[in-house]
Amino acid sequence: MEHLRIYAITLLFLLHFTTQTLSQPAPAPAPPGPTNITKILEKAGQFTTFIRLLKSTKVDDQINNQLNNSNTGLTVFAPPDNAFSSLASGTLNSLTDQQKVELIQFHVLPSFISMSQFQTVSNPLRTNAGDAYNGRFPLNVTTIGNGVNITTGIVNTTVSNSIYSDNQLAVYQVDKVLLPLDIFGPPAPAPAPSKSKKKAVPLAEGPSSTSSDSTGASAAVSLNWSASSGAVAFAAALISLWWSL
Numbered sequence: 001m002e003h004l005r006i007y008a009i010t011l012l013f014l015l016h017f018t019t020q021t022l023s024q025p026a027p028a029p030a031p032p033g034p035t036n037i038t039k040i041l042e043k044a045g046q047f048t049t050f051i052r053l054l055k056s057t058k059v060d061d062q063i064n065n066q067l068n069n070s071n072t073g074l075t076v077f078a079p080p081d082n083a084f085s086s087l088a089s090g091t092l093n094s095l096t097d098q099q100k101v102e103l104i105q106f107h108v109l110p111s112f113i114s115m116s117q118f119q120t121v122s123n124p125l126r127t128n129a130g131d132a133y134n135g136r137f138p139l140n141v142t143t144i145g146n147g148v149n150i151t152t153g154i155v156n157t158t159v160s161n162s163i164y165s166d167n168q169l170a171v172y173q174v175d176k177v178l179l180p181l182d183i184f185g186p187p188a189p190a191p192a193p194s195k196s197k198k199k200a201v202p203l204a205e206g207p208s209s210t211s212s213d214s215t216g217a218s219a220a221v222s223l224n225w226s227a228s229s230g231a232v233a234f235a236a237a238l239i240s241l242w243w244s245l
Helices: 002-023 037-044 048-056 059-069 081-085 097-105 209-244
Strands: 074-078 140-144 147-151 156-165 169-174
Antiparallel strands (some): 156 169
16 A cells, blocks of 8 residues: 555646646747848858958948848949959959948948839939949849849849748849949040230331331432433533533
């Protein structure tokens, strides 16, 4: 009997312990880590150059800070490695540090835009590079069916793939590097040189009155001299004839 009582007590204890354990709620899953643009691109692959530029310009930090401290979200256009390989040799090396920052910022829109929302956006779109007007950093999109075309004034390209979207961040693959007009556009024309005022050239003057008077006087003297010489010669001839008589 004693053994049965001990067995019953032990069974009740085990049953109570098991019930308490099962009634405890399961631990909540750990919250997801902050969104990281470079990790998203690394997982997608083929974006090595874009990732390197994001890090060297610190634009990746700007994107991550905006994502975790803003409710508007972001949209990123990511060119793959072959898009950078298609650029003219030395294109990236010819840029200043500030121009590299603006180039990468030009691939970032300061709001979340889904594929369907591209059909209703207003052009030009503002990017993180700055002014979309005055010919600096204009970015225009057009849609044909489900396709999205992008033009910068230098480059025309298309959105070829949706890499990531979580209603806070949208990352799209584009076929070409988006070259902003402010950096890669033709230089502003030099101002036209001011026209120098030409000095008026005086018209050729006719013979002066002094010259005319001088010429007339010379002619008069010549005539008077000729007349005087003739009179002297005539007088000399008369005298010679008188003496001969």
